[in-house]
Amino acid sequence: MDDLYKEIILERYKNPKNLGTIKGGIQVEEINALCGDKIKIWLEVKNGTITDAKFEGSGCAISVAATDILMDMIKGKKIVDVQQMSGAEIENEMGIELSSVRKRCAYIGLEAIKKIKNSLNNL
Amino acid sequence: MKNNFPIFQNNPDLVYLDSAATGLKPASVILSEMEYYTKYSANIHRGLYQISQIASDQYDQSRQIIADFIHAKVNEIIFTSGTTASINLVAQTWGQQNIKSGDEIVITQMEHHSNLVPWQQLAKNKKAKLKYIPVTSDFLLDLKSLSKLINPKTKIVALTHVSNVLGTINPIKKIIQTIKKINPKTLVLVDGAQAVAHFPIDVADLGVDFYAFSGHKLYGPTGIGVLYVNQKIYSSIPPSSFGGGAIKEVFWDKTILDNPPFCYEPGTPPIAQAIALGQAIKFIQKVGWSKITQHEQDLTNYLFQKLTTISDLKILGPNNNGQRLGVISFAFSKPKSPAPHDIGDLLSQKFNIAVRTGFHCAMPLHHLFGFDTGTTRVSLGIYNTHQDIDKLINGLNYVVKIFS
Numbered sequence: 422m423d424d425l426y427k428e429i430i431l432e433r434y435k436n437p438k439n440l441g442t443i444k445g446g447i448q449v450e451e452i453n454a455l456c457g458d459k460i461k462i463w464l465e466v467k468n469g470t471i472t473d474a475k476f477e478g479s480g481c482a483i484s485v486a487a488t489d490i491l492m493d494m495i496k497g498k499k500i501v502d503v504q505q506m507s508g509a510e511i512e513n514e515m516g517i518e519l520s521s522v523r524k525r526c527a528y529i530g531l532e533a534i535k536k537i538k539n540s541l542n543n544l
Numbered sequence: 545m546k547n548n549f550p551i552f553q554n555n556p557d558l559v560y561l562d563s564a565a566t567g568l569k570p571a572s573v574i575l576s577e578m579e580y581y582t583k584y585s586a587n588i589h590r591g592l593y594q595i596s597q598i599a600s601d602q603y604d605q606s607r608q609i610i611a612d613f614i615h616a617k618v619n620e621i622i623f624t625s626g627t628t629a630s631i632n633l634v635a636q637t638w639g640q641q642n643i644k645s646g647d648e649i650v651i652t653q654m655e656h657h658s659n660l661v662p663w664q665q666l667a668k669n670k671k672a673k674l675k676y677i678p679v680t681s682d683f684l685l686d687l688k689s690l691s692k693l694i695n696p697k698t699k700i701v702a703l704t705h706v707s708n709v710l711g712t713i714n715p716i717k718k719i720i721q722t723i724k725k726i727n728p729k730t731l732v733l734v735d736g737a738q739a740v741a742h743f744p745i746d747v748a749d750l751g752v753d754f755y756a757f758s759g760h761k762l763y764g765p766t767g768i769g770v771l772y773v774n775q776k777i778y779s780s781i782p783p784s785s786f787g788g789g790a791i792k793e794v795f796w797d798k799t800i801l802d803n804p805p806f807c808y809e810p811g812t813p814p815i816a817q818a819i820a821l822g823q824a825i826k827f828i829q830k831v832g833w834s835k836i837t838q839h840e841q842d843l844t845n846y847l848f849q850k851l852t853t854i855s856d857l858k859i860l861g862p863n864n865n866g867q868r869l870g871v872i873s874f875a876f877s878k879p880k881s882p883a884p885h886d887i888g889d890l891l892s893q894k895f896n897i898a899v900r901t902g903f904h905c906a907m908p909l910h911h912l913f914g915f916d917t918g919t920t921r922v923s924l925g926i927y928n929t930h931q932d933i934d935k936l937i938n939g940l941n942y943v944v945k946i947f948s
Contacts, residue, residue, distance in 0.1 A: 425889065425890070426890065431946070431947065434880065454903075457883075457884070457902060457918040480885075481882075481883035481917070482886045520889075522889075
């Protein structure tokens with residue numbers, strides 16, 4: 422099995438755990454024009470804390486798997502803290518090291534969340 | 545053939561299938577560029593000393609080689625930095641002068657962004673109308689649409705000779721005849737970036753007004769390109785950038801510009817690159833067109849035959865009908881299949897195979913045919929072999945297996 426495409430990545434790509442939308446949630450999206458990844462994220466935020474996170478999108482295995490893993494990572498966290506997260510934390514969680522081009526795929530979800538305006542942090 | 549390309553000595557296992565992005569460079573091109581810097585590195589058309597004269601002669605000779613190569617006159621060859629710069633030069637000089645509100649610009653749905661965005665921006669600035677020649681379901685230009693699209697308001701038609709995604713070769717001569725029959729005043733610009741390395745070009749026979757191409761896709765250096773301009777229309781193209789080398793006389797209050805093409809080439813040009821581009825053309829001529837076209841057609845046939853053995857693989861481009869080049873873009877049609885980026889990454893990491901992935905600077909075209917996550921593109925060059933294709937197919941089967 423290939424390092425980059427180990428079981429967890431492929432499994433998350435084929436069967437993401439956090440696929441879906443949240444009615445009334447904050448919605449953000451990000452595209453990676455380079456390869457056509459397109460991710461939409463819905464966050465349910467209460468008192469500044471992310472209580473639920475879901476996503477929909479199309480893209481490569483890395484972008485889908487990374488975003489699915491990210492959704493798990495951010496639930497229960499303060500949105501201000503999530504916006505301070507580094508992409509390396511996602512790579513850590515995925516257990517893989519990515520080339521600079523593929524980092525853009527893996528960080529797409531986090532980039533989307535970083536676009537949420539600060540005023541919303543107090544939700 | 546690979547012996548002629550030093551990159552294979554340094555990367556013996558490299559399977560290079562991205563010649564539509566850039567061609568690899570033969571030793572003669574690399575040496576010629578180095579020779580300029582090591583033997584006669586001087587500015588051109590200025591010094592009376594010996595090495596400056598050698599540099600000037602070599603530079604001028606290269607322009608002549610390029611002119612002969614596409615059957616143009618030497619003063620019809622403007623050096624630019626590449627196809628993109630060539631097209632922008634036309635849009636920003638000729639376009640600024642000649643496009644007025646209500647005029648119409650026609651391009652096609654299969655253009656590279658480089659032959660789309662400059663016209664889109666020009667049309668927007670001038671309040672002109674931008675119209676598209678459609679691509680049919682069999683990935684050819686819909687030529688029947690020309691009679692509706694071209695009219696007395698059509699100032700220019702800009703279209704590609706070969707699609708960098710579909711591989712389709714457009715019947716340029718026939719298209720130009722049709723356009724000029726409807727409106728003889730309509731100018732035609734052809735983007736030859738994907739054509740020049742693969743079959744002979746005769747601008748006079750095509751009847752084209754502008755022909756743009758890059759040196760680096762022609763096995764030459766980066767940073768140098770060509771804009772052919774039919775000399776009859778030079779007077780309608782006012783130069784838009786000015787400086788040394790492009791003038792005859794300068795006074796405090798006025799300047800007399802040099803003749804074309806020099807008035808479009810202010811400043812010190814990429815001398816080494818221009819000279820080496822001449823060598824790239826000499827390399828192609830030495831191999832010979834019949835050998836090149838035969839070899840690439842054989843490989844395209846083989847690649848087509850092999851790709852169609854892989855299940856669920858959908859090709860974005862025409863069938864192997866003899867009217868296409870070895871530029872083949874594809875994607876897997878089943879959900880949860882490997883995406884182009886996954887394919888490109890795995891092919892590189894596991895097999896040292898270089899392919900292009902994404903939209904290949906033709907985003908609207910991909911969306912038109914529902915390839916919303918892009919494609920993987922394989923493109924052939926003079927150095928490719930049947931073995932390269934076998935390795936690709938083996939690699940693709942491996943990728944499919946990983947994702948199954």
